[in-house]
Amino acid sequence: MEIVFYPVAAVAVIATLMVIVQTNPVHALLYLIVSLLAVALIFYLLGAPFAAALEVILYAGAILVLFVFVIMMLNVGADTIAAEHRLFHTGIWTGPLVLGVVLLAELVYVLMTVDVRTAGGAAVEAKAVAVALFGPYLLGVELASLLLLAGLVGAHHLGRGWNLDRSAGGGA
């Protein structure tokens, strides 16, 4: 198993390093997605398939889409077409592509050779997580729902002010 863990860890560290040294937000987002997928594979290796699925669906799927939307909203302008030509050349997407291919190869290898339920018997399945989550941690679930509601209200408040301001400025 160590033969799988260390390349994935290297992919995660390299991708994270590329996130913080990139100058273009979209390229940094690509590397961040690769890093999150690598961490998801590590979760799977650690015997936490539920956390791995959540990492892919929520982190790489939902939270980073928010980043993509905001970057899209900030980049509207006349130079979008020229920027697209500048962005889409080979040197840009080879880095995430190579790291992603390494991840895919390891994922196929893991799925072919390892059964997470039988290898060692230490895997914590989604059922155990759910039993504990809605048992002793029920108050935490309620607090998390309140936190998400507060985030929803706060984001709506700030975003609505931005839209009203912009339409008012455009009208004037």
Next chain:
Amino acid sequence: MLSLPLFHTMALAGVLFVLGLIGVLVRRNLIFMLMSIEIMLNAAGLAFVAAGARWGAPDGQIMFLFIVAMAAAEVSVGLALVLQFYHRLKTLDTHAAGTLRG
């Protein structure tokens, strides 16, 4: 299930966390600072899951769930603030907001 010691996964989580911390400290673009905060939260979640897997307890994954919920709430408010910031100052440079108006 992994036979490697807990130290290695914890070291990986520490490396990712420090990379995120460096990102917050050295970048001046608000979007990159938010991304670095996401990296740090993700590293903390990795530490929790690794510790939970070490003792075969579901508590680590539950803490990871809470971290994900917190990150979702944080990033929604944070990105709305980024939009406000860009609308008011026409830049994403945090140094542009260095002066208070009281």
